[in-house]
């Protein structure tokens with residue numbers, strides 16, 4: 001008789017409730033990773049590496065890690081496993097698919113991805129601050145579990161010849177390059193947390209906004225795949241001096257709070273006024289945005305950074321998203337999809353939530369008239385153009401004393417020859433957007449053209 005542990009976004013041994021409870025049963029354990037339904041290619045790259053490392057960790061406990069590529073084949077897999085050893089109990093930490101009816105009785109699901117238990121929050125909140133205040137006042141954060149007490153009885157001495165293959169990525173230079181930016185897995189996540197606490201946390205409130213400074217934790221992909229427990233981070237850092245950092249974890253909780261009631265958030269605006277809004281858009285503009293060729297240095301640097309590293313600083317995410325939606329008037333869903341495919345931390349709740357926040361159609365969103373100015377933002381948060389120079393080789397000889405963000409717009413002769421002209425005029429695109437949004441906000445029912453979505 002064996003315990004089956006199904007994992008999706010919880011590739012860790014420490015504070016993993018499904019694994020912990022399985023170990024306590026003192027029966028042989030089989031772990032199966034089930035492929036998520038929505039996974040971008042860059043996150044898949046991360047997952048492939050993470051699964052291999054996790055398999056090595058589980059081998060130390062003689063627990064086999066199998067992989068199911070499509071949750072639709074769940075029953076076939078159980079038949080196969082039952083031919084080798086009877087599956088008595090199934091544990092998971094929440095799945096993105098429903099188990100077939102005949103397994104519901106033996107399945108127990110724990111929640112592992114959030115600090116607070118969502119069921120403890122009976123009211124639906126639309127604004128972040130009251131949500132965060134209320135949940136902290138009225139609910140208790142879940143404490144991380146102790147290390148499970150591993151015992152030799154839990155061994156499974158069976159060689160599985162099916163479901164043994166872990167997913168693979170096609171060879172691509174992109175992945176080789178990405179490799180140099182990241183250390184993957186549970187051990188790396190713990191190391192990153194330690195380093196952040198030692199070297200960056202004390203300056204986080206100020207440093208987090210400067211995109212050339214590397215002042216944030218970069219824990220997001222580890223949290224995305226559950227290589228580290230958010231409860232462990234919260235328990236360690238939740239005190240008065242780390243309010244700002246904890247409130248960022250709070251935004252993550254809030255995104256999941258909203259996602260619980262709006263699973264279709266990646267496609268459907270939370271504010272129905274925006275449902276049928278988007279006009280036709282320009283494909284050349286979209287391609288320029290994707291490839292970092294808009295002629296606006298900070299936007300282009302950020303988009304090239306994303307393609308190379310799979311990550312982007314939070315302020316830059318806001319800037320490039322605002323530029324796409326509010327200057328190029330391209331539907332936010334298209335940007336969401338691009339991010340989802342290119343981010344190592346592409347998160348099914350946080351990514352669509354954040355895109356809706358920028359587009360102004362979400363909950364507790366940026367007001368429609370707030371349109372980020374890439375020149376001013378660049379000047380403020382990358383004053384010497386260090387970040388831009390890092391990602392745009394076209395600016396290698398640009399004089400250090402010049403303001404890279406403003407000067408090339410105000411004095412076109414300073415623009416490097418091999419760097420594109422701006423694809424739009426910032427001021428007039430801003431005005432066009434403001435009048436379009438004003439009409440939406442004023443209208444009772446919007447009936448413009450449907451968006452052309454991918």
Ligand SMILES: Cc1cc2nc3c(=O)[nH]c(=O)nc-3n(C[C@H](O)[C@H](O)[C@H](O)COP(=O)(O)OP(=O)(O)OC[C@H]3O[C@@H](n4cnc5c(N)ncnc54)[C@H](O)[C@@H]3O)c2cc1C
Nearest residue numbers: 216217218219220248249251252314317318346347351354
């Ligand atoms: C358009 C857009 C898309 C985004 N897409 C994602 C996504 O797919 N996945 C993702 O994890 N984050 C996303 N974010 C939120 C945020 O940009 C990242 O969480 C953050 O940049 C990750 O870097 P970090 O780990 O160094 O963050 P830190 O500043 O060190 O924060 C610690 C943790 O708090 C959480 N967090 C921080 N900022 C936010 C935020 N604004 N909203 C929700 N949670 C937050 C993350 O889990 C993060 O790892 C998006 C933001 C925008 C504007």
